[in-house]
Amino acid sequence: MKRRRLMIAALVAALAVGPLTGAVLAQGNSIFIPLLVYRTGPYAPSGIPIANGFVDYFNMVNERDGGINGVKIAWEECETQYDTKQGVECYERLKAKNPVLVNPYSTGITYQLIPKAPVDKIVVFSMGYGMSATSDGRWFPYVFNFPTNYWSQASAVIRYIGTQEGGLEKLKGKKIAHIFHNSPYGKEANPALEELAKKFQFELTLLAVDHPGQEQKSTWLQIRRLNPDWIFMSGWGVMNQVAVKEAVAIGFKMDHFIGNWWSASDADVVPAGDGAKGYKGAAFHAPGANFKVHADVVKHVYDKGKGAGKKEEMGAPLYNRGLVNAMFSVEAIRTAMGKFGNKPLNSEQVRWGFENVNLTDAALDKLGMKGFTHTVKISCEDHEGSGPVLIQQWDGKKWNIVSDWVQPMRDVIRPKVEVAAADEGKSRGYTMRDCAKEK
Amino acid sequence: MIYREAGQFKTTYASDQAIFPILQDRIFVGLVALAAFVAVPLVADEYWLQAILIPFLIYALAALGLNLLTGYAGQLSLGTGGFMAVGAYSAFKLSTAFPPLNIVIVFLLSGLIAALVGVVFGIPSLRIKGFYLAVATLAAQFFLIWLFNKVAWFTNYASSGTITAPTRTILGLTVTGPLASAQARYLVALAFVVVFALIAKNLVRGRVGRSWMAIRDRDIAAEIIGVRPLRTKLLAFAISSFYCGVAGAELVFLYLGSAETLAFDIGLSFLVLFMVIIGGLGSVLGSFLGAAFIVLVPILLTNAPHAVGLNLPVALQKQIELMVFGGLIIGFLIVEPLGLARLWQITKEKLRLWPFPH
Secondary structure: OHHHHHHHHHHHHHHHHOOOOOOOOOOOOEEEEEEEEOOOOOOHHHHHHHHHHHHHHHHHHHHHHOOEOOEEEEEEEEEOOOOHHHHHHHHHHHHOOOOOEEEOOOHHHHHHHHHHHHHHOOEEEOOOOOOHHHHEOOOOOOEEOOOOOHHHHHHHHHHHHHHHHOOHHHHOOOEEEEEEEOOHHHHOOHHHHHHHHHHHOOEEEEEEEOOOOOOOHHHHHHHHHHOOOEEEEEOOOHHHHHHHHHHHHOOOOHHHEEEOOOOOOHHHHHHHHHHHOOOEEEEOEOOOOOOHHHHHHHHHHHOOOOOOOOHHHOOOHHHHHHHHHHHHHHHHHHHHHHHHOOOOOOHHHHHHHHHOOEEOHHHHHHOOOOOOEOOEEOOOOEOOOOOOEEEEEEOOOOEEEOOOOEOOOHHHHHHHHHHHHHHHHHHOOOOOOOHHHHO | OOOOOOOOOOOOHHHHOOOOOOHHHHHHHHHHHHHHHHHHHHHOOHHHHHHHHHHHHHHHHHHHHHHHHHHHOOOOOOOHHHHHHHHHHHHHHHHHHOOOOOHHHHHHHHHHHHHHHHHHHHHHHHOOOHHHHHHHHHHHHHHHHHHHHHOHHHHOOOOOOOEEOOOOEEOOEEOOOOOOOHHHHHHHHHHHHHHHHHHHHHHHHOHHHHHHHHHHHOHHHHHHOOOOHHHHHHHHHHHHHHHHHHHHHHHHHHHHOEEOHHHHOHHHHHHHHHHHHHHOOOOHHHHHHHHHHHHHHHHHHHHHHHHOOOOOOHHHHHHHHHHHHHHHHHHHHHHOOOOHHHHHHHHHHHHHHOOOOO
């Protein structure tokens, strides 16, 4: 019976102590950024490099510059397993530590946090993911998704396909299939693609793949029957490698298969072996580890034994994504410091910083990121920047950039964003900000 | 010594049949209810309410629903996630189509819709039993999720397929939507759970619950003594699905705020089933204990290393959490296969004899 009593005592203790949060408070002169990561679970192969990129960049800024203008960055990781409920728990827990911004790193979690952002007054920075409609800063002041969103990406990919075919007018009658993860994330590009299909009169087929995406036989049977000219894919995690393998198996022309920027990392193509050669992917930053920023990370982080991952894994597309995301966050805070002074800022001041981000070529050069990513300018109306997209291609060993910066079709996408933002905003009971007054 | 019924005489049938026949129990339950309704909203911070107590209450309601079906009526179901999704999507459709409709009525109506769906998917239970029925209800789970994913009408043609809880008030107090305070949402969830737990407790003590248990223990014998299997089983499915439907609606409206079908996937069905098994099959209290165990222990395990000043990498911490949690489940089931509710019962019996056990 003793054992039973012990069990009861253990249970009572568990229920009582369970929710006490760890009391690791950020030090006085620092700025706190929570990191929602997924280093375990089915999406870990994608989550680990992103998280490592983030941590390495923050470490580098702290080591090299002593923080942002002298204010150290404090952060804490919280494991979400790419699961929405765990993500919300993480957010609520870390909210107590006065974060200035949050990077949800999951479209599902972003959807949860968008309504909370204006209430908690914490910036949601969903870099290149999340809800495309939030690009209109007049309706969503606390949400940012620069340098470019899913709709812009889709339009840039269509423009790229157009140039490959010899002009946008040649798209008429072409068959393009969109294979997407059957979740808010995967569906996000559909409205833009449908609009573009109408405009350029190509034949669009939408094919959903259910979570987690290991089973795609029926999808690829449809592809064989349809025999599309081009395939665009919005996949994530294990779904990507399965799709690439299936495409190889049916002998699809790999250079006519383009993944979005979450479907174009090493883990997606390596399992398919040599067959994956030629597979393309979109990106808003270059792959590879031969930029000055990488040298700085090696010097200030890895050589001091503080690296989050292995040195050889630097330069993978998703690692670089983490770096870029961390850089944007840091630069937004730096912008805010230009106005509010070099001290720990509150989240509303950081929001102002995000809204006034202006990364020029000179600024990128100074950060050691020249040619690594494109310039970005954010304003009150435009939280996206409508940034251009690169197309990268897998050569069997590494990713290479095979295009110039492809411009999204802002003339089509921006009005669509504004309509969607007004719809979403009104349904949430928001009122539109008057940007002219905020100048 | 303190917990003793000596001297408490029952002079009426009503007092003999009370839910809590012992005075000390009544005082204890009264104090817990008072604390839950008054003290907690005053004391607890937003993290406690939003990340711990609200999900606990909602899962407890779902576990209660499944416990009626699996624990009392003996029908194993893996369709809980699907029935919860029915509740959530019905609540979304109802409340966006009829905005003035009181949210409490919306929840109850969504529960009724879930009950209807539950009856339809409960029909196979008349022919198949046990694990085979579990597989049949699995079909409900997959079909319903597929349906909500496929038919855009259920999400009001939202391009992302996400449903978002609109802002609704009860007596002028905002209880759903992003502007609702955690306290308000907690109180609504608590009120629902208390009322439904009371109803469940009375159901299982009465004729309905006895016929469920008769079916569970030996269906042929039950049929011979006059329990109609068709009505009894389908009633169990209906009431269980009603509870799950309300819990599903609450999950979106009071806890998550917005959700996609992934929130109701097969993992949720298993989670609720584990709550019922760990808490105790065929016990109302067990549903609460099981939900508490499944919701609270992982959070404890996540925060424990921090609390003692240990800074483990998050991945390692998560893996330790999964291992320890799995170990705890196995441990508890070995020590007490009848669940946490049985442990509680044993504690009470011991307490009665204390300090002179024989």
